[in-house]
Amino acid sequence: MNSNLKQFVNGFASQGVREIKLKDLLNLRKPEQATREIRTTFPPVTIGSVTLVDQIVLLCLDELVAPSYILEIGTFQGFTTRLLARNSAAHLIYSVDLPPTDTKLIDTLDAVRILRDGSYNDDHLRDIQNRSGEVYLKDLTVDEMKRVRLIKADSTSLDFTAEFASIEFAFIDGGHGYDIVRSDTENVLRVMKHGVIVWHDFSSGIHSDVTRYLSDRAIENRIFHVQGSLCAFQLVGC
Ligand SMILES: C[S@@+](CC[C@H](N)C(=O)[O-])C[C@H]1O[C@@H](n2cnc3c(N)ncnc32)[C@H](O)[C@@H]1O
Numbered sequence: 001m002n003s004n005l006k007q008f009v010n011g012f013a014s015q016g017v018r019e020i021k022l023k024d025l026l027n028l029r030k031p032e033q034a035t036r037e038i039r040t041t042f043p044p045v046t047i048g049s050v051t052l053v054d055q056i057v058l059l060c061l062d063e064l065v066a067p068s069y070i071l072e073i074g075t076f077q078g079f080t081t082r083l084l085a086r087n088s089a090a091h092l093i094y095s096v097d098l099p100p101t102d103t104k105l106i107d108t109l110d111a112v113r114i115l116r117d118g119s120y121n122d123d124h125l126r127d128i129q130n131r132s133g134e135v136y137l138k139d140l141t142v143d144e145m146k147r148v149r150l151i152k153a154d155s156t157s158l159d160f161t162a163e164f165a166s167i168e169f170a171f172i173d174g175g176h177g178y179d180i181v182r183s184d185t186e187n188v189l190r191v192m193k194h195g196v197i198v199w200h201d202f203s204s205g206i207h208s209d210v211t212r213y214l215s216d217r218a219i220e221n222r223i224f225h226v227q228g229s230l231c232a233f234q235l236v237g238c
Helices: 003-010 022-028 052-065 079-087 118-132 135-139 142-146 178-191 208-217
Strands: 016-020 069-073 092-097 148-152 169-172 195-200 222-226 231-236
Touching (some): 003 022, 003 052, 003 231, 022 052, 022 222, 052 079, 052 169, 052 195, 069 079, 069 178, 079 092, 079 135, 079 142, 178 195, 178 208, 195 208
Parallel strands (some): 069 092, 069 169, 092 148, 169 195
């Protein structure tokens, strides 16, 4: 892990949610990486994926932490999985999403409710994932795909210690209900000795449980929110 990153986080009090700027993260990178090129596409405009700023936050943290093993919870259509497969030097990228099912969770979509009700929104995303699968992964080369492991399971019933030896970078973006986010976080901590946990949808108007969970977690932990993004993160073991 980059020593500038450790020094930066340790400069803050050990509890609370700290607001930082994207520039703070960019400044921690080594000067020789300043002109590094990344491979991505314009962010999807469909509901449920990451913004361009989120992508930069994820890739900055990946570069600073230099993980060997990445875990994403919530593959969805594979946009972030593809971003990481193409740009991270990690050895393996695990990505977990629910197994296929014949059950449709929402019959007729309510366009207003989808923007207000987090659990309804989550069910809609589950339906899309089930219907479309990991469409973005089709663009990966055979070699890039060899570094991706898709795991079809409910993250809340998966045995993390049996499935993963160690994880140094976790992106938690599966179910956004309070108990799921808490379960995913506790499970990640079982297999992470040192590294970074990034939560998506912090400060999102729809998935307010993520913000609530992280505010509760911040009573005893130092969490950072990158302004202008939906990403919050915590360093583990430093
Ligand atoms: C917001 S999307 C993930 C977006 C994706 N990370 C990206 O960047 O494009 C949430 C995904 O979490 C999945 N999900 C919801 N609950 C889950 C659970 N309990 N276990 C595993 N995956 C879950 C949904 O099926 C959906 O595909």
